[in-house]
């Protein structure tokens with residue numbers, strides 16, 4: 001942290017030192033300091049310190065509800081849990097609309113800044129400088145979404161599942177639990193906190209990129225919320241850049257900052273479901289060295305998002321209301337980044353191999369998404385019995401799925417597994433088909449319909465059936481049938 005900025009120093013003195021001094025006077029600084037703070041950041045908060053810390057915080061403040069989303073059995077480490085802190089809004093009648101904010105830490109177990117700053121955010125919302133934000137914000141923090149990864153010092157969860165890319169399949173019990181929380185509560189804003197390797201821009205933030213995300217939601221995220229956050233980061237002397245995609249000379253796309261289009265990436269999945277969502281990364285070598293500094297950076301970024309959400313409450317709640325609705329036009333089933341603005345340059349700063357900052361230019365670069373195929377939105381889908389895993393995933397996302405208790409005949413269209421062209425015209429003719437008992441009806445027009453469409457449409461590039469025709473081109477049709485609008 002630089003001392004060049006006097007305004008920052010004054011803010012620090014006003015906000016932090018008195019609180020700390022008061023806490024020491026009252027003799028309760030220990031239980032309220034996070035485990036890493038107590039150890040002066042000479043070691044990480046251990047996985048088995050998280051619940052005892054939050055329990056002590058509840059007992060000391062009574063200001064929030066501590067719950068267990070799920071317990072996991074880690075052979076060698078015993079039972080570990082994924083705790084959630086539900087910090088209620090303290091709104092008054094006639095005030096601004098309440099904004100619900102969900103914060104996810106440590107989807108990747110080796111990325112600890114989200115866990116450390118998550119604990120600080122909880123503490124400061126219930127007993128610290130962030131408390132005034134609760135007049136507008138209802139906040140839930142899941143600081144350690146991947147406790148097994150934290151314990152084992154692996155990015156992935158059990159079974160090698162990368163939680164951050166599992167938000168379509170929900171193969172991991174951890175993600176099923178997160179989505180249950182999401183579906184019960186429908187937050188307006190979701191922050192997914194991560195860490196990345198050393199880069200010059202020490203906070204990088206990704207907005208949703210999947211083309212089926214509501215365009216107004218992306219505009220709001222990039223041009224209304226992000227500038228507020230960038231401003232606060234600049235005030236704190238933290239170097240920030242939005243994620244960008246760039247091209248190498250052989251025309252391969254590379255992500256200076258990874259911004260995959262995939263629907264299963266957390267920030268895309270939650271945005272498809274209708275929430276304004278961001279991937280927030282702080283860069284470092286992820287060692288214990290520097291933990292305090294990058295925890296502070298992540299804290300400043302998260303606090304800035306909370307302040308922006310409170311400030312923009314009216315617009316944020318309005319944009320989310322519209323983004324959860326399925327449009328009655330078309331949506332994408334295939335898209336890619338393009339280098340359409342070939343020749344354009346973006347000034348960029350990198351660290352060279354000696355750790356020095358060097359100015360470079362990315363060329364060409366652009367996060368422009370070209371939609372390659374669209375389909376009209378249907379009334380819904382009939383799915384044959386036997387697709388239990390898909391149905392379980394849809395239910396875990398909170399979608400309405402109706403089981404047929406007796407055989408039923410419906411007019412539907414079938415999807416060839418290997419169409420010549422992905423387009424409405426390639427879907428089969430309307431035919432009456434008899435579905436046996438145990439089949440499923442899924443109405444398309446329901447909350448989060450954009451995500452539902454992206455998962456269920458069998459030709460969807462990042463959907464449930466993605467890759468079904470990749471190896472050979474089998475004859476036949478998918479077990480999903482379209483009921484046209």
Ligand SMILES: [Zn+2]
Pocket residue numbers: 108111164194195
């Ligand atoms: Zn990560």
